[in-house]
Amino acid sequence: MTGAALKPRGASRTGWARAGADPVAAVRAAEALRDRGDILGAAAIMAELCRLFPHLPYGWRERAILRWRAGDGSGAAHDFARARAADPGNLLTLVQSVRQLAGAGRLDEAETCLSAFPATPDQAGRVERLDQLLAYLRQHPEAEAMRLAMAVRSSPRHLDTASVEARIGAALAGRQPFSLIRLGDGEGAWISDPDEEGGRFRSLYRRNRKRILRTWFGTDALIDRRDFLDLRERFLATIPAASVVGVTYPERIRHEYGIASPDGVPSCTNVLRHVAPLLHRGDTSFCTHDIHLDLHLSGALQRLTTAGHPIGLISCHPALAAALMRRPGIRVAAALLVPEEKRFAAIIGATGMPGAHYPDAFGRVTTRLRNRDWTGVLWLVAAGYLGKLYCHEIAARGGVAVDIGSIADAWSGKATRPGLADLARYRLDGGDQPGPAKP
Template sequence: MALGVNIWSPPTAEAAHDYYQFSVENPVEKILDLYASEENGGVLNSDNKAKEITGRIVEAIQNRASFSMIRMGDGEGNCLFDFDQYPTLKSYILDRISYMHFGEGSIVPAHDEEFLRMMIQAIDSSDVIGVPERDAVAKGFKTVDDDLDVRAVVGNRTAALKVAARVGLQTTASAWTNRQLLPHYEEILTGRDAVGVISSHPKLGDLMKKRFGIGKVVEHLIPRQAVFLKTSDRKDSGHFPDVFRDIVDSISPTPGMPYLVSGGLLAKHYCHVIKSRGGVAIDAGSVPEIWLNIPNRGLSQDFLDRWKLV
């Protein structure tokens, strides 16, 4: 058996050795005990809290208050990986997540401290944090070595570890909260004077404006994540740092203005900036693709047909 041999771009022998050492130091019991259950008082809860979160978002909008809902999944966990005693594992996962997001493997490793800082800042300033679901984390410990996606499982475990270490008054929920909110976006968005959108889809703003009766949609367009492009089209997207800096400079919400943010790793910092400037940030992830009926992320056509807006 070879670690990750059935997965795209498996780790080197050195990175695999680091992974096994990381797993010894962070065994299944340690990670799963971070989650609240009848057996322990863990600080994480990855349940579906969509209805509660909807109420808090709507309240913030109505009160013209600031708010941020972010999601810390495997990719964000990769950026939070600051265990420098495992250098080859760190290099491996940062290179992979960088290529997946930006089409170039060197971007995140070259700016690893900045990405780490942005993730921590987003956690600390958030009101709701989506975390990897407990069952998904447990599954990663049961997967046979040949089929193990080392980048993803290390990311999930690290996300759980780092959020648990920093969570205070924030509500924790599922990392899939963005999709669990699909029945509730109408309540959140309908009739709003202005809504902001950060996404890679130029047709999204008009669609939302018509569907939800929004007065004005303020759009910030970003490059699409490389992982959703054909392999031949994957190259440095320019999202970071150039487009990223421009987007940050352009974010200017009115008090309590809702923003849907679909920006991958950088969505976390965008959400932080939106809240710091008085807006209501929602880390929407794949929701724009769902609304636009764009197949990806393993979603079935039945699921897309249920929630698409086109």
């Protein structure tokens, strides 16, 4: 049945008029409004769609998603139930329903909903992963993840932005080695062990690894490659060896569990599970995973880079080193290029780098870093998962390495993350300029 055949009479409300009284166009119009932040406008269209076409599933589903994002769990559950009743076999509705119920802590209902999935071979993998997500939520509930996140935040070893700046400055002044690395959901996917608990979460973990490999390298061909798997042990060794480790914070945990994210929940939680023992041994300090943004916005990166120390740079931006050198007080001693994360290739543009980041560029960069002493050099590293290994190599040779991540993209005028949408805040010469942090 076409959208034109479904046009009702007398649909003249303002929000509905924008959609042309076509239910398919209505959903698209509502999604566009939602993406622009006009939640009320989107909700008005969906309410009218549900009133005029109660037998269609997608109006109820899209309204449920709006309610879910607004924190109206009971309203979202009601609308998802209406969507399932309208079309019991709709896969998108079933997936969203399972996640909404799970995010609301209604795991028994989520499992009942999951049982309604078509018992077909092409859906077996999806069902298995959702089943493992629900099992993970039972095994590691939000309360546990929040407890771990709060333990990090309340630890005497947790540093605020000023303290991180002071630690970096002290390492440079004292010509001491230093490494700051950040562990996000990508790193969490590789901290997660598919063989843990007898492989209970194997399918879920492997899917998350494949997803992040495609983000990093444009392919998941490395998923079972022995040399790349062996690299994981070297990556894990960088964590207790680091001076400061940025990890997931309570607000992020609340968000990931609230949407029952199949990648965010296990990846972020497993980062916290992995680092928790370090709170009571060794001398590693901690900070928020978003410390790179805070260091820029506070003016700390500008103060550190213009303090007279030679700068090293690892990034995918060919012009960034020259842009840094045009800034007064900055001297770039070394600049190493790596290929861009393939998910953002269209945003970043051509880098001119041949080959893949792993193993091609990784081997070249590692060899270069191992060939000299880096004492007194401040390295800004923007190289994803492999960047943690670069930070480790730099610190092992006396240097100071800071994982700046997507700040390098922002400095280059590339908004690769939602948080960088307002690029004016992240100009290379941006950030507040308060006085230097006190040691």
